[in-house]
Amino acid sequence: MRAIRRFTVRTVLPPELAALGELVHNLRWSWHPETMDLFEQVDPETWQRVGHDPVALLGAVDSRRLAELARDRRFLRRLADAADDLREYMTAPRWYQNLEGAPQAIAYFSPEFGIAAALPQYSGGLGILAGDHLKAASDLGVPIIGVGLLYRHGYFTQSLSPEGWQLEHYPSLDPGGMPLTLLKEPDGEPARIRVNLPENRVLHAQIWVAQVGRVPLLLLDSDVAENDALSRDVTDRLYGGGTDHRLLQELLLGIGGVRAVRAYCRITGYPEPEVFHTNEGHAGFLGLERIRELTEARLTFEEALEAVRAGTVFTTHTPVPAGIDRFPMDMIARQFGGDNAWPTVDVERILELGAEPEGEGGDKALFNMAVMGMRLAQRVNGVSQLHGKVSREMFQGLWPGFDVDEVPIGSITNGVHAPTWVGREALELAGERLPLLAEEAKGWEGIQKISDEEIWEIRGKLRRRLVEAARERLRRSWRERGASDPELKWIDEALDPDVLTIGFARRVPSYKRLTLMLRDPERLRAILLHPERPVQIVIAGKAHPADEGGKRLIQQIVRFADQEDVRHRIVFLPDYDMSLAQLLVQGCDVWMNNPLRPLEACGTSGMKAALNGGLNLSIRDGWWDEWYDGNNGWAIPTADGVEDPDRRDELEASALYDLIEREVAPRFYDRAAGGPPRRWIEMVKHTLTSLGPKVLAGRMLRDYVVDLYTPAARAARELAADNYRQARAFAAWKLRVRRAWPGVRVEHVETSGVGDTPELGATLEVRATVALGELEPGDVAVQAAYGRVGPHDELVRPSYATLEPVESADDGRVIFHGTVPLDRTGAFGYTVRVVPSHPLMASPAELGLITVPEEPAGMTNGTFR
Numbered sequence: 001m002r003a004i005r006r007f008t009v010r011t012v013l014p015p016e017l018a019a020l021g022e023l024v025h026n027l028r029w030s031w032h033p034e035t036m037d038l039f040e041q042v043d044p045e046t047w048q049r050v051g052h053d054p055v056a057l058l059g060a061v062d063s064r065r066l067a068e069l070a071r072d073r074r075f076l077r078r079l080a081d082a083a084d085d086l087r088e089y090m091t092a093p094r095w096y097q098n099l100e101g102a103p104q105a106i107a108y109f110s111p112e113f114g115i116a117a118a119l120p121q122y123s124g125g126l127g128i129l130a131g132d133h134l135k136a137a138s139d140l141g142v143p144i145i146g147v148g149l150l151y152r153h154g155y156f157t158q159s160l161s162p163e164g165w166q167l168e169h170y171p172s173l174d175p176g177g178m179p180l181t182l183l184k185e186p187d188g189e190p191a192r193i194r195v196n197l198p199e200n201r202v203l204h205a206q207i208w209v210a211q212v213g214r215v216p217l218l219l220l221d222s223d224v225a226e227n228d229a230l231s232r233d234v235t236d237r238l239y240g241g242g243t244d245h246r247l248l249q250e251l252l253l254g255i256g257g258v259r260a261v262r263a264y265c266r267i268t269g270y271p272e273p274e275v276f277h278t279n280e281g282h283a284g285f286l287g288l289e290r291i292r293e294l295t296e297a298r299l300t301f302e303e304a305l306e307a308v309r310a311g312t313v314f315t316t317h318t319p320v321p322a323g324i325d326r327f328p329m330d331m332i333a334r335q336f337g338g339d340n341a342w343p344t345v346d347v348e349r350i351l352e353l354g355a356e357p358e359g360e361g362g363d364k365a366l367f368n369m370a371v372m373g374m375r376l377a378q379r380v381n382g383v384s385q386l387h388g389k390v391s392r393e394m395f396q397g398l399w400p401g402f403d404v405d406e407v408p409i410g411s412i413t414n415g416v417h418a419p420t421w422v423g424r425e426a427l428e429l430a431g432e433r434l435p436l437l438a439e440e441a442k443g444w445e446g447i448q449k450i451s452d453e454e455i456w457e458i459r460g461k462l463r464r465r466l467v468e469a470a471r472e473r474l475r476r477s478w479r480e481r482g483a484s485d486p487e488l489k490w491i492d493e494a495l496d497p498d499v500l501t502i503g504f505a506r507r508v509p510s511y512k513r514l515t516l517m518l519r520d521p522e523r524l525r526a527i528l529l530h531p532e533r534p535v536q537i538v539i540a541g542k543a544h545p546a547d548e549g550g551k552r553l554i555q556q557i558v559r560f561a562d563q564e565d566v567r568h569r570i571v572f573l574p575d576y577d578m579s580l581a582q583l584l585v586q587g588c589d590v591w592m593n594n595p596l597r598p599l600e601a602c603g604t605s606g607m608k609a610a611l612n613g614g615l616n617l618s619i620r621d622g623w624w625d626e627w628y629d630g631n632n633g634w635a636i637p638t639a640d641g642v643e644d645p646d647r648r649d650e651l652e653a654s655a656l657y658d659l660i661e662r663e664v665a666p667r668f669y670d671r672a673a674g675g676p677p678r679r680w681i682e683m684v685k686h687t688l689t690s691l692g693p694k695v696l697a698g699r700m701l702r703d704y705v706v707d708l709y710t711p712a713a714r715a716a717r718e719l720a721a722d723n724y725r726q727a728r729a730f731a732a733w734k735l736r737v738r739r740a741w742p743g744v745r746v747e748h749v750e751t752s753g754v755g756d757t758p759e760l761g762a763t764l765e766v767r768a769t770v771a772l773g774e775l776e777p778g779d780v781a782v783q784a785a786y787g788r789v790g791p792h793d794e795l796v797r798p799s800y801a802t803l804e805p806v807e808s809a810d811d812g813r814v815i816f817h818g819t820v821p822l823d824r825t826g827a828f829g830y831t832v833r834v835v836p837s838h839p840l841m842a843s844p845a846e847l848g849l850i851t852v853p854e855e856p857a858g859m860t861n862g863t864f865r
Ligand SMILES: *Cc1c(COP(=O)(O)O)cnc(C)c1O
Pocket: 123, 124, 125, 126, 128, 505, 506, 507, 576, 577, 578, 581, 582, 602, 603, 604, 605, 606, 608
C-alpha cells in the first residue's frame, strides 16, 4: 500500500540543545566544517549513515542520546560557541556594508539552486552557480533574496541497469525533512500566493524559506490542498514534463516569485529589492509582474517598462539554442489575454516582448524567453568573455544596424565558492598560512612559500579519499546492477591512490562530448595501462531523462569501463551530485573538459579543481579561454574551423591523447628518488596563484555588485523618484524619438584639415549636415566613427568622436562639427552616425536606432576617394 501523504515528524530538542536547531536550519553549516564537526559529535555513526545531512541526523538520533548531550558540559560549551559564531556571522558588517549607493536589497531568481546535497534542487551548472552566488553574497554581506521553486522530487537520482543504461529515480522529498521553514503570516497561517490561469483556474503556492547564511532563499511549492491534482504537480520535478508544465513552472517562478518576495518583505520587514536579477530566461515573467504592479499604480505600459528595465539584470547562460525556452505564441496569448488578461496590461505588448527578431532563425510563432529577458533588462551579461562575445553575435538581431561589438551584452565570468568546494585539508593549510580563500582576493603569492612536500601530501590525501569513496560507490553500483559480492573482489583494488587521476564529470548534453576519449579505444587503453606511467580516469554525469542520445553515450562509457582489463583504471560513478563533485574536484590531479568550442558558456567545475590544486586539461572554451596562460594547465587544441564534426572530433581526440602521453603523464611521474614531482607541483602552485583570486565566487559577486547591481539601483531610483517622474519622461522621450527617427538623415559630410597626403598625427575636421526632423540636437549624438578599415571598407573596432552642433540651417537641418585624430598609419576610414542620446540610456544601442550616411563617407589608404 502507498501512503497518500507523507511528512516528517521533527524531533523536539531538549531546551539545552535549542541552538542545535538554529545551526541545522541555517545552511551555513554546508560550508562551515566546524559546525559539521559538532553535528558529527551528536552521533558519529548516525552522522555517517545519514550522509552528513543534519536534519536527517536530528530525525534519526535517539532521544536518550539527546538527553545525554543536554547534560554534557563540554558539548554544551562547543554548541554555545558555534551558535555565537553563527550569530556573529549573521550580523557583523562585511564588505558590502561599506559601499555607497548599492541597492538596499536584490532579488535573485533562478529555476534551480545547488546549495547542498541535502537540498537536491539542482540539475547542473546553472543551479550550482546560483547556490555559489547566494553563499558568496552571504559571505560578503550582500542583501540578496533568492527565489526559486521547491521540487518535490528534485531532479532525479541516477543508477545503472546491468547493461549500463541510465535509470532514473524520483525520491519523494519532504520539506519537513529538509532545512526549510514555512513562511507564515503573523496570525500563524502559512503565507499563500496565487497566480491566475485561464478558464478561471488559480494556481496556489506556499513558500518555504531556506536560510543560506545571511541570505534567505524563498522556494515556492504548489503542493497545497487548495490546488487540484494537476496544479499540485506544477512543482513536481525540475525540468520534467512538457511545454505546458514548463510554462506553469515559469509563471509560478516569475510572477509567483515576485509575489513571494512581496509577502516575505511584508512579513519579516526585510527591505524591498531595488534590483531584480534573472538567472537565465526561465524566471523572465518576473518583469511582467513588476510591470503589472506599476501599471496598477497608474503608470502606462511604456513608463512601467522603463522603470522595470532600469532595475533588472538579465544573465544569459547558454549559446546552445536548445537551452533557451521558447513557448508557442498562442500559449502566452492564452495566459495573458482573453478572460485571464490583466486589466492594465495589453497582451499584445507582452507578445511583442518575446517576439524573435525577423530574419535568420526567427520564428513568428514562438515566444522567446531570452529575447524577452533582454527587452526587460537594461543590463545584460554573459558568463565569460568568450560567451559575452558569442552572445553579442547570437542576439545581434535585436539591435539591427549596430556593430556586433556594440551589442549591449557584457560579461561577468563565473566563479566558485571556495569554502564549499575546497578540501578541508587544503582550506586549513590555507587558513593557517595565508589570509586567502576568504572573500579577499589577495595574498595568493604566499602559496609559493609552502613546501612541495606539504602540497604533495595534501594532494595525496585528497586522491586517496577519492579512491576509497569511489570503490565504495562502485561496489554499490555493481550490487544494484546485480553482481554478487564474490564477483566484486576486484573492486578492492580498483583505482590506485598513487596513479595519475583524471576526472571528467558533467551533465551529458552532446556538446560536452562525454565519449571523445573513446574515439580511439586502443589508444585510450594503452594510456590507462601504460607500464611506467599509468593513468586512471573517474567519470560521472547525468543525462536529461528525455535525452536518449545522452544515455547512449553513458552506456558506451560504462561498457568500456566494464571490461576486465581496464576496469581498475577507468570507472563511471553513478549519481553525479554535489557530494560526488566535491570528492572529484578535490581528489583528481587533472580535470578534463572537451566541449565543442564555443558552446560551453563558462564551465565551473574546472575552477573548483584548480582551487584544490588540480590542473586543467581543456579545450579553450568558456573561462579557460580567458585565463589559460600557457603554464597553469594544458589547452587541448581546438579544430573549430573544421566543418565536418567527425573530422573535428578525430583531430581533437588525437590532440588530447598526445597531450596526455607526452606532457601530462611524463610530468606527473617525473620524480627524483622518491621525492615529489617538482615540475608538477610548480604548475600546481602557479595554477593557484594565477587562478586562485580570479575563480572565486567572491570576485564574481563583487563584479555583479559594482558593475551591474549598483548602476541598476541608481537608475531605478532615479526613474522612481518623485512618483516616477523620470520614468514617465524617459518613456515619453523614447516614444517621441522612435516616432521622429525616420526623419533623421545624415545629408552631407565634409572634411578638411589634411591635405592630399594625410600624415600620422594630423587632425581631420569633420562637418556633418544632419536633418533632425522633429528632434532637437540634444536628443541625438552625432559621432564620427573612425579607425582601421578592413578589405570591404568596414571599420574594424572603430573609435568614436562626438560632433557638436555648431549652426542650424533651415528646415531643421543642423551642422555638427568635430575633429578626428589620424592616430594610425595605413588604411584608415571614417563615417558619421546618429544615435539617440539621453542620460538615462545605458548604451547607445538601447533603442536599437541608428542612422548612417546613405553613401558612406570616408577615405582609405590615406587618400581621399
Ligand atoms: C560544478 C558542478 C557542475 C557544473 O560543472 P561544469 O563545469 O559547468 O559542467 C555540474 N554539476 C555539479 C554537481 C557540480 O558540482
